[in-house]
Amino acid sequence: MGIGSVKRPVRVAVVGVGVLGACVGWNLSRRGAEVVLIDGGQAGEGVTNWSFSWVNASNKTVCRSYFDLNVAGMAAHRELAGTIGPDSWWYPSGHLRWAGDPAAEAKLLAAVELLTGWGYRAEVCTGAEVRRRLEPAVTVPGDAAVVYYPDEGWVHGRHLVARLVRQAVASGAEHRFGVAVHDIGTGADGSVRDVALSDGSRLDVDIVVNAAGPGAARIAGLVARHLPMRREPGVVTRLDCVKVPVRRAMHAPGIELRPDGDTSVVLHSREVDALIDTGEDPAELARLLHESARHVVPELGDCPIAQTRVVNRPIPADGFPSVGAVPSVPGYYEAVSHSGITLGPVIGRLLAAEILSGERDELLADFRPERLSP
Ligand SMILES: Cc1cc2nc3c(=O)[nH]c(=O)nc-3n(C[C@H](O)[C@H](O)[C@H](O)COP(=O)(O)OP(=O)(O)OC[C@H]3O[C@@H](n4cnc5c(N)ncnc54)[C@H](O)[C@@H]3O)c2cc1C
Structure with a gap:
């Protein structure tokens, strides 16, 4: 962003430091933005710490674009583990699923057919094989069909957030934890100008990223945006x-x-x-x-x-993520989603690119904020 002839880095307030805010903030910070990570509680202690935390796309077949985004989320986790190291947060140990009755089993196997048709890896084993090869302590019936998804895994959300915050801070990010955002100031042209915190301070910023999880509708309301959320x-x-x-x-x-x-x-x-x-x-x-x-x-x-x-759960009303700029409020962006554990790294990368270079990735085309309140 230019000030006269002097270029200064763009200054971004990330509001909410769960998995989504941490991923966005880390990506922005390593790409040279001045980042302030703000959380009314402690980083990673929100929904991110109370999640089943399964990294998958096998449960996301409701539409192809959402499935593709989750597959990209899985790939982004592997890439992130390569960049920041996997210790204590990344467990790519695969996933097992089986059903309790014939109708549910038929549904599960139909889902496997769809998924493998979309190029997703899934193996159907018997319960006996699973006990022998994978999970000896589990009492699955020997003849049950058990689906093994080898590319799935789980994440320790709090540890991932802590690592991303540490690295962002090492590359110059500030953090304000234990202080909530109470207000977002806008200029005469409606663009974001500053944020007011519960400790009475105000921070001048160019950009606000709303990553407040279940508190996201309140933050949206501070810029007079209605973000409809589902209660779940x-x-x-x-x-x-x-x-x-x-x-x-x-x-x-x-x-x-x-x-x-x-x-x-x-x-x-x-x-x-x-x-x-x-x-x-x-x-x-x-x-x-x-x-x-x-x-x-x-x-x-x-x-x-x-x-x-x-x-x-932080779920926009139609069940899908809300990620990207809100054109009616220049400088205001959203990163609000269920499946945020799976999607955090990919949303973080794509949203940072959009903020810093205006690139709007096709992967997010169906998940832009405008669809929720025209
Ligand atoms: C039971 C359950 C199971 C789930 N299972 C899975 C799963 O298996 N796989 C998967 O991918 N996803 C799963 N999810 C969803 C996933 O956990 C969430 O999408 C993800 O954790 C959301 O992260 P977040 O960063 O948006 O929110 P949070 O982790 O809640 O972070 C938001 C932060 O914003 C802060 N905040 C709020 N308001 C303000 C304010 N005014 N000022 C400053 N800070 C503020 C809060 O203190 C909080 O730390 C599950 C969720 C639940 C509830």
């Missing part, structure tokens, strides 16, 4: 384990589970999520998750429940 809460439970009995993430009937480092396992279930709005106590939801997990991996019965949290 989820509940995640962590178990403490002396020894983690599973090696990879998996979807068993009624329960999803994965390792979460060397001494913890994460549990989630869409069926249990459906009980949140009945007013069920989170401790009871955790008990139900634990009970289902124990049926699939009996050793988990001995692992106590350590933490449970109910959070809102």
